[in-house]
Amino acid sequence: MSQSLTTIKKDFTEGLSQISRFWGFPKGMGAIFGVLYLSSTPLSLDEIVEETGLTKGAISTEIRALARMGLVHRSSKLGDRKDYYEAEPDFYAAIRSILKERQNSEFDRAVRSVKNTLEALENNWVENEEWNFVYERVQALQDFFDALDSLTKAVVRLESLGVTNVTKILSILK
Amino acid sequence: MSQSLTTIKKDFTEGLSQISRFWGFPKGMGAIFGVLYLSSTPLSLDEIVEETGLTKGAISTEIRALARMGLVHRSSKLGDRKDYYEAEPDFYAAIRSILKERQNSEFDRAVRSVKNTLEALENNWVENEEWNFVYERVQALQDFFDALDSLTKAVVRLESLGVTNVTKILSILK
DNA sequence: TACTACGTTTAGTAATTACTAAACACACAT
DNA sequence: ATGTGTGTTTAGTAATTACTAAACGTAGTA
Numbered sequence: 223m224s225q226s227l228t229t230i231k232k233d234f235t236e237g238l239s240q241i242s243r244f245w246g247f248p249k250g251m252g253a254i255f256g257v258l259y260l261s262s263t264p265l266s267l268d269e270i271v272e273e274t275g276l277t278k279g280a281i282s283t284e285i286r287a288l289a290r291m292g293l294v295h296r297s298s299k300l301g302d303r304k305d306y307y308e309a310e311p312d313f314y315a316a317i318r319s320i321l322k323e324r325q326n327s328e329f330d331r332a333v334r335s336v337k338n339t340l341e342a343l344e345n346n347w348v349e350n351e352e353w354n355f356v357y358e359r360v361q362a363l364q365d366f367f368d369a370l371d372s373l374t375k376a377v378v379r380l381e382s383l384g385v386t387n388v389t390k391i392l393s394i395l396k
Numbered sequence: 397m398s399q400s401l402t403t404i405k406k407d408f409t410e411g412l413s414q415i416s417r418f419w420g421f422p423k424g425m426g427a428i429f430g431v432l433y434l435s436s437t438p439l440s441l442d443e444i445v446e447e448t449g450l451t452k453g454a455i456s457t458e459i460r461a462l463a464r465m466g467l468v469h470r471s472s473k474l475g476d477r478k479d480y481y482e483a484e485p486d487f488y489a490a491i492r493s494i495l496k497e498r499q500n501s502e503f504d505r506a507v508r509s510v511k512n513t514l515e516a517l518e519n520n521w522v523e524n525e526e527w528n529f530v531y532e533r534v535q536a537l538q539d540f541f542d543a544l545d546s547l548t549k550a551v552v553r554l555e556s557l558g559v560t561n562v563t564k565i566l567s568i569l570k
Numbered sequence: 571t572a573c574t575a576c577g578t579t580t581a582g583t584a585a586t587t588a589c590t591a592a593a594c595a596c597a598c599a600t
Numbered sequence: 601a602t603g604t605g606t607g608t609t610t611a612g613t614a615a616t617t618a619c620t621a622a623a624c625g626t627a628g629t630a
Contacts, residue, residue: 237509246420313540335411366487
């Protein structure tokens with residue numbers, strides 16, 4: 223019972239789809255990335271349509287999201303109107319890129335609201351037990367976010383998640 | 397223009413809701429946690445209904461998810477039939493708990509499928525360029541997951557994300 | 571035993587999100 | 601200019617997810 227490369231590829235992209243969904247991205251995104259990741263040559267939109275079964279429209283929008291995150295790169299051949307896409311093979315580079323992307327927009331705004339709460343508390347201060355309690359809690363959350371923030375920034379600065387770095391980190395966290 | 401504590405609290409939980417949604421959890425979950433986090437005493441289901449505007453049913457199911465993740469704890473008072481809930485104040489403890497939870501189930505299964513792909517490739521090996529390429533790529537992804545896995549395991553083992561640990565890590569990642 | 575006060579489950583609904591199909595806009599070739 | 605091959609946008613649909621309302625189960629109380 224020997225499996226063909228195409229079925230193996232299909233299973234793989236299937237798996238990536240689920241991982242994608244798990245992290246809150248559309249599953250089609252995972253599939254698109256999977257197809258590109260296993261292709262040794264850049265693919266055109268239509269080729270991706272072929273491989274994934276999605277429509278041009280969907281792929282167009284989702285691949286732009288992927289490009290924004292740095293997970294795929296767009297290129298074009300001379301004398302060919304089509305765009306071509308290929309996957310970023312360095313996952314660590316991709317993660318850094320995603321973190322950078324997330325730094326702005328949605329998450330940042332939400333985190334900022336914690337800071338606002340803190341300021342609102344200070345500006346309307348009433349000295350009693352509850353205010354103290356609430357202030358302490360919000361402050362703790364703020365501290366946590368700050369720690370997280372400096373960590374991700376460090377991660378972004380880091381060149382690669384090579385074996386050496388990982389083992390270094392692991393040795394410290396012992 | 398002085399803001400009351402209740403409106404400040406409301407803004408805060410609003411922010412937590414958005415953070416919750418950002419990480420792929422229902423926004424109600426963030427709201428529930430927010431209410432508990434800012435309460436100095438454990439709250440009953442009905443009190444949470446009161447504060448969030450959600451129904452008992454929704455809160456019942458979502459609070460169990462929160463409890464599974466270790467973000468809230470359930471307790472009960474003697475001679476009182478009600479259950480009471482309070483937020484875990486140590487965020488780092490919560491994160492470790494979430495990581496533990498995620499280790500199993502969905503994500504693990506998906507990651508496992510990458511390993512399966514690898515094995516399928518080995519068991520049906522055909523020596524040509526494409527197989528080599530695909531194998532290399534899948535192997536790279538596997539390595540990445542392995543690195544990630546040992547990191548999260550280290551994080552889970554770590555007691556706290558205190559200032560000392562963070563600075564230690566940061567110094568290494570220089 | 572039946573009643574009460576609670577949490578849970580369930581069946582249905584609302585809201586959101588992912589996707590399709592088709593119109594559109596643009597660049598290039600003729 | 602006109603036509604052709606692209607990627608993009610849009611309007612609508614399918615699928616999924618979050619939530620509600622109400623039935624249900626259960627443990628304690630009389």
